[in-house]
Amino acid sequence: MKILVNQIGYGINSESGKASCRAVLQSITSEKLPETVTLRNAEGRILSRFIAEKEEAVHGWKNRKFRVVNFQTPEGGPYTLEAVSSDERGVSAPFFAGNDVVASSVITDILSGFTAGRSVGITDSQDRSIPFYGERKGTVDVHGGWYDASGDTSKYLSHLSYANYMNPQQTPLVVWSLLDSREHLKESPFDMGPRLSLRFLEEAAWGADFLKRMQDPEGYFYTTVFDVWTKDLEKRQICSFSTQAGVVSDDYQAGYRQGGGMAVAALARSSRVLDKSVTEACEFSPSDYFEAALKGWYHLEEHNLEYLDDGRENIIDDYCALLAEVELLDAGADTVSEQVIVSIRQAAELRAGNLIRRWLPDADCFRADDEGKRSWFHASDEALPLIALMRAVETGALGKALADEARDTISAALKAERKRALEVSNPFLHPRRLVRVPGRDERGQFFFP
CATH class of the missing domain: 2.60.40.10 (Immunoglobulins)
Structure with missing residues (x-):
């Protein structure tokens, strides 16, 4: 026992x-x-x-x-x-x-884990001149960022693009989450203190600088710096890859769901939150971050479909684009023209509307595709549709009617999560997925299918 x-x-x-x-x-x-x-x-x-x-x-x-x-x-x-x-x-x-026993016990260790996972040393030196896979000549400086894992020294904005519905948001989500966590902790009863607050900012700035370097002069972001899991410095290159065999290709332009949208969101939020106390030690300034974010957004608004493996947007594009637009609006309210603000707000309302319409009340789930043949479930991003809608509401990015619809959708989704978790024996209160995919019986289950 x-x-x-x-x-x-x-x-x-x-x-x-x-x-x-x-x-x-x-x-x-x-x-x-x-x-x-x-x-x-x-x-x-x-x-x-x-x-x-x-x-x-x-x-x-x-x-x-x-x-x-x-x-x-x-x-x-x-x-x-x-x-x-x-x-x-x-x-x-x-x-x-x-009081705050969890926060006080784990936050420092979490931040230390990211610091320990930084790409430094000989890998960092190599990444200052990285070639492209394919016919493109020349190299780019993409040093910085974090290793994907202790056993993988590659660096990802996202991967699994070939699967279309499984793209995880990786390095950009780390940057965005560090800044979001810090702001929520500041508003909570937890006594964060100036030193811990600075550690959040320093780690986010390390990632923001890397994201800026991962942007091509045309405006898109590179999906990965990949060495085919060899840790061989000479095999590091800008590329995309598929399957566990690590089949590389030159499809390295990141669409909204492939890390591009979250990169825009992270850079825009960095431009608003990071100040001189941190950025004086950085390669880039807050204005550099914002310019990169806006350029990236304009580029993806025009070219996103070209970069998607199946040429079709799905729920991941919607929530990544919405977060990008929300953060651009929040950061650029006083720095860009009213015309630009209007265009970003219109795009944000379109994406929020897409997410709201993806909610299926009869099934108590989001649909990941346009036809409703595939329910929304994900190994790492499952809550991001709700987080994107929450962020859109709290920043005032949506008009009143649409904001009310977003609140209703958020409430319905959270109630459905609770209902699904409690409808079976569940001693650890694990969340459960409703799994609907073509060719298989619909089912509720624990953990990722």
Whole structure:
């Protein structure tokens, strides 16, 4: 028997002054799980006892049974939970309850992880003169950015373009998310402090400089700097690739869904948020970022379909383009002409309308395609349609009627997520996907198909 808790900790509810906690008893034997759980403090003293919910199993998760325990604790710790059956005693890992316990425990480590993943050293030197795959001559300076993973020193705006519905937003989303997270933390009760705030900005600036370098003089962005997973410096090149075989091609122009839209969004937001305290150490200025973002947007408005593998836009293009337009409006309100603002706002309202119309009330899901044959599910970007609509509403990018429709869509989608998560045994409250694809039966399931 295991007692599974959130080992990072539980946050305090401001109204009750206590933490609302959830733990899970798990067994891989046939013996019945205990009905009661004991909460102890660091000295082992019993603080309270709680009744576990009924025993349950999850379809497809073999040989495991669960009981959920919902309970409250006062601020403090370390606490442990204990449960005893006829022949077994289980004790949880220690945990704490406190204000902002999660944020204070993980934010510094997350930022340090990005800093450690920067492209530096001999790789960085090589990337100052990178060739193109194919017939194009010359090299470009695309140093900076972050490695894709500890085992992959390539750098991606996106990949999986050949699959059309699976493009993840990568480096540009990191830059945008760093800036978005910092602004939300500043508005929260969490005491971020000037040094931690600066770390967010410094890491975002590192990425913004890289995105600026990844823009071609024509206005589009390069999708990848790729070495076919070899870590061979001489194989690094600007290219696109497909399949696990790493078949490279010269289709390296990033469409909206291929990293181009998020690159525009990230650069536009960087131009508004990053100030001289950070950019004096950068290669580019906030105005450089904005000019690159606007140039990239104009280019994609004209050429996006040319860069898409199937020549058709889908939901990913819509939310990436909407975020790009929202951030351009937010950053450029006082710096560009009214005519430019009007054209960007019209495009934003078009994209927001597209997303709203993609919501299928009868199916409680978004459609990823135009025909409704494919539902929206994604390994990393699943919430981005809602985030794009939320951002459009909160920045005032939409007219009142459309903003109201966006709010209704957001509300319906969140209610559907909750409904789908709770309609089956789900001890860990995992989100569930509604999977609708051509040629297969529609189904709800945990995790990415």
